[in-house]
Amino acid sequence: MIMRSGPVRRWGQKRAPKIHQVLISSHLVGRGLPTFIVAEIGINHNGSLEIAKELIDAAAEAGCQAVKFQKRTVPVVYSEADLAKPRAVDRSVLENAIKRGVLSPKAVQRLQQSDFQNSTNGDLKWALEFTAPEYRELFAYSKTKNLFCFASPWDEAGVDFLEQLNPPCYKVASAMIAHERLLQKIAATGRPVIVSTGMSTMDEVKTALRFFDKSKLILLHTVSTYPTIEHELNLGLILKLKQEFAGVPVGYSGHEPGIVFSVAAAALGAHLIERHLTLDKKMFGTDQAASLEPVELKEMVTLIRKLSAGWGDGSKRVLESELPIQHKLRIVSKV
Numbered sequence: 001m002i003m004r005s006g007p008v009r010r011w012g013q014k015r016a017p018k019i020h021q022v023l024i025s026s027h028l029v030g031r032g033l034p035t036f037i038v039a040e041i042g043i044n045h046n047g048s049l050e051i052a053k054e055l056i057d058a059a060a061e062a063g064c065q066a067v068k069f070q071k072r073t074v075p076v077v078y079s080e081a082d083l084a085k086p087r088a089v090d091r092s093v094l095e096n097a098i099k100r101g102v103l104s105p106k107a108v109q110r111l112q113q114s115d116f117q118n119s120t121n122g123d124l125k126w127a128l129e130f131t132a133p134e135y136r137e138l139f140a141y142s143k144t145k146n147l148f149c150f151a152s153p154w155d156e157a158g159v160d161f162l163e164q165l166n167p168p169c170y171k172v173a174s175a176m177i178a179h180e181r182l183l184q185k186i187a188a189t190g191r192p193v194i195v196s197t198g199m200s201t202m203d204e205v206k207t208a209l210r211f212f213d214k215s216k217l218i219l220l221h222t223v224s225t226y227p228t229i230e231h232e233l234n235l236g237l238i239l240k241l242k243q244e245f246a247g248v249p250v251g252y253s254g255h256e257p258g259i260v261f262s263v264a265a266a267a268l269g270a271h272l273i274e275r276h277l278t279l280d281k282k283m284f285g286t287d288q289a290a291s292l293e294p295v296e297l298k299e300m301v302t303l304i305r306k307l308s309a310g311w312g313d314g315s316k317r318v319l320e321s322e323l324p325i326q327h328k329l330r331i332v333s334k335v
Helices: 049-062 080-084 091-100 105-113 121-127 132-144 156-163 180-188 202-209 237-244 260-267 294-309 320-329
Strands: 022-024 027-029 036-042 066-071 148-153 170-172 193-196 217-222 250-254 272-276
Touching (some): 036 049, 036 294, 049 066, 049 132, 049 294, 066 132, 091 121, 105 121, 132 148, 148 156, 170 180, 193 202, 202 217, 217 272, 237 250, 260 272, 272 294
Parallel strands (some): 036 066, 036 272, 170 193, 193 217
Antiparallel strands (some): 022 027
């Protein structure tokens, strides 16, 4: 476990710093820097290393800086009753899970005897979790594509699991923002933390952030509906979060159809944009429909990069290129 050392600046102190820059791996995130873009692979890999690598390839081709997964310790996150519930699962997902050896012998026997018709929620949850060797392979593969890889743990054991991989940062999912034991566990690693704020009040966000060193913190505006409808996006909250949490880079994690509003978030000054990525929105899986396909992700990144080229430094002055036009057109009159 990597522990934090030295003084930690926390909420409530009088000093209000300018927006700082947070170092994640070899990339800085914050004011004056290009928008940092994360492709959220999440569980869209359906438990397939091959699909996960294709998604990493797509993220690299689009020009992202990072890819993100989700890590759940199945028996901790889900109750026995939840895991036992009947659930239709794509046969290819189950067959691949058997091949990978992540299902129990009892589950394998049940599935094979029923010709894969008698599947449960637990079968799917176990199938979606990569093992430690598989994660190491994905972290290493991401590095070959000039991307870094991290994950959002959903439980404390997940943090211990991910620590073995030396992740560059952690992501707190919106669903975990009130899980104080998890927040404390993540904070104790001393690593940079990205916090999503979906389905929470401002007071709940403030309560959660008290655990973290704000010099290593990035905050994301999020609406936790999948997909999110336009009139609930509330992009103006990006500006409110910047005011409320002075000094902290603020970004946007979107689940809306298309790319227009994610580009708009960048235009509002979001320092980080995160979008779910899928190979095909029609694939099996709960998150596929709220994700971008590779061509959409690439278009979004291209447009955001164009925006950054025109952002400037925000100072008002007469440009050298304007001088000939000023000389030609300006009329000066005083009263």
